[in-house]
Amino acid sequence: MPSPVEIPYRSFISFDRHSNTSVYLQISNAFISAIRRNILPANTKLLGTRALAALLGTHRNTMVSVYDELASQGWIVIKPNQGAFISATIPQTTDGPLLDISYPKETGFTFRKSSLLDSPYERGHYDYIFNDGIPDVRLTQIDDLARIYSATLKRKSNRRKMDYYHQDGSEYFKEQLQGYLRLSRGLQISASNMLITRSVEMSLFIIAEILLQPGDIVVVGTPSYFSANMIFQKNGARILPIPVDDEGIDVCALAEVCQRHTVRMVYITPQQHYPTTVTLSAQRRMLLLQLAQQQRFAIVEDDHDYDFHYERQPMLPLATLDTHGLVIYVGSFGKSLVPGFRTGFIVAPENIMLEMRKLLGIIDRQGDVLIEQALGEMIEEGVIHRHLKKSLTIYRERRDQMTRIVQHQFGEHINMAKPQGGLACWLAFKTPINLMQLSRDAGKEQLFIPRNILYQHKQLTAIRLGFGHLSGVEMENSLDILKMLIERQLKTQS
Incomplete structure (x- = not known):
């Protein structure tokens, strides 16, 4: 139950000192009405008579009379050394049953529903x-996370970054992430080429909002990442699947699609194709870039699992080979950490990044600067590595x-x-x-x-x-x- 101090007594209790009805009865009736309307649920603890009298501007003896009246009728129970509580059993009255003022279950107006956004995720309690x-959150270095985040939160220099006008994330984190991506992925970028988001899915949502119009064609491998398809279709895009084999998406099949249709975007997960885990071959990567240059479609490269490789250094992203501004690179950082410490990011040319920042400023104006600051320190200290x-x-x-x-x-x-x-x-x-x-x-x-x-x-x-x-x-x-x-x-x- 909420603290009795938090109950908005003055919103449902009012009285007129010039009325023929005594003040204590007016207040008693207001309490009864609030109980019947379920504003004060059963077992709610009430303020003491002295505090409530000061709040309402009455004499304490008046409130003592109010509580005595309510207790005599069975609306409240007064427990010695504990206080006054709304009775668990409400008295029967001639005014009818308790009024149902619970929050409505349905709207009183119509709205558009989307089956496309029905969540495919399920949860269950099983062995x-x-x-x-x-990743396994049990492997997370909790001590390192707690130490760095706590220090970041306490640092006075970070307090000015917590205002409502601090947009586009932590510059310090972007600087550290920029260096991390340059060393690990070969991306020769500046901070102006980066956008920090909450997740890969949020990044894809922003990209879809900027690039896609109803009827635009998006080519994906089949099978493909269901969440990405949902996002693209929500923007009215038409999804065209092409085959995936042991070398990744079939670029020849993509070329045939381009002969019949104007393709707006190709969505790929080249490092480990989702869901089949195959890697897009070097030859097909070059063919894909050449085809994109000829047909002028955008390539959205989702590198969701780049950090998890076991046998050899993975192939560098397509974005490192792109010299014509055709690839939008999407990834996540801190995936091996607990969920609250993960972020997404987009890497793209500056002109489209300006539009993306406008959209991010609306849907996620504040971001999480402190988490980003902590992540930046984890990069600089080598904790992430x-x-x-x-x-x-x-x-x-x-x-x-x-x-x-x-x-x-x-x-x-x-x-x-x-x-x-x-x-x-x-x-x-x-x-x-x-x-x-x-x-x-x-x-x-x-x-x-x-x-x-x-x-x-x-x-x-x-x-x-x-x-x-x-x-x-x-x-x-x-x-x-x-x-x-x-x-x-x-x-x-x-």
């Missing part, structure tokens, strides 16, 4: 949970364990190539099964398989299975359950 490849290096060792071990188990126990049922990076594997079934039924059966065994990691149509039955969040024991137990359910379903089908 084991699969996802599409998220040390944490990522340590966690990559663990994620590599988990990837190898996942690969061994799947190839050994599922080899006769599933094709899976060891991913070179990222935090998920792509499991393609040799014999189709009902994945939705598999998910339902798994729930009965305390294994949660959300719909957003399931991919099924006539030509494909596959699961994008994250391994980053699973310890060794969790992985073995959950995969044992999955194997049992797959074999049970295949036996039923035969």
Whole structure:
């Protein structure tokens, strides 16, 4: 219950000193009305008589009389040494039942609804949970995060950055992130080429708002990232899928699409294609850039898992090869940290960045300057590098364990190539099964398989299975359950 000090007594209690009805009865009736209208719910603690008298400008004896009257009628209960409380059982009156003034469940006007934005994400309380490849928050260096953020919050020099006119994020963080991206990704950029956002999805939303008009064509690989497709379609874009194979998106198929249509944007995840985890080959990258130059479409390069690579240095982003301003580079920073410490960013030429800043200034005027300041210090102190290096060792071990188990126990049922990076594997079934039924059966065994990691149509039955969040024991137990359910379903089908 809220503190009695927070209750707005003066909003529902008023009295007229010149009325023929005594003041204490006027106040008593106002209390009764507020209780009947559920403004004062059962068991709410009231202010003491002295404090309430001072608040309303009456004598304390008047409030004592009010509480005595309410208690005698059963509206309140006075507990010695504790105070006065609204009674849990409201007296029956001739005025009818309590008035329902709860907040309305529906609007009194019509509005446009969008099934496109129905969330594909599900949550559940199970012993084991699969996802599409998220980091393990248990590996986060909480002590480092707490130390740096606490120091940032206390530093007096940062207080002036917390006003409502401080837009476009922390310049210090952008400077540090700029250096980090230059060293890790080869991006020769300045702060004027960067926009700090809350997430990759927010970055894609801003890009879609700036670039897309209803009817514009956006080409994506199939299968593709569902959230990106939702964002583009929300802006009225028409999604055209093209095939994805072991070398990434089929650029020849894209060229054929360009002969028939005017393409506005191509959305790609070249480092580890979402969801299949394949890498776009060097040859196709060059062909894609050449085609973009010829057809003048924008390439949105989503590099969501760049920091997670295991075998070798990953290919540099397409943005490092772009000399014609055709690539908009999107990524996230701090993905290996707890969610509250993660940010998104956009890298693009200055002219479009000016428009993006206008939009960001409306939808996220303040940003989170203190988090960005802390992240900047984590880069400068080397905390991010040390944490990522340590966690990559663990994620590599988990990837190898996942690969061994799947190839050994599922080899006769599933094709899976060891991913070179990222935090998920792509499991393609040799014999189709009902994945939705598999998910339902798994729930009965305390294994949660959300719909957003399931991919099924006539030509494909596959699961994008994250391994980053699973310890060794969790992985073995959950995969044992999955194997049992797959074999049970295949036996039923035969």
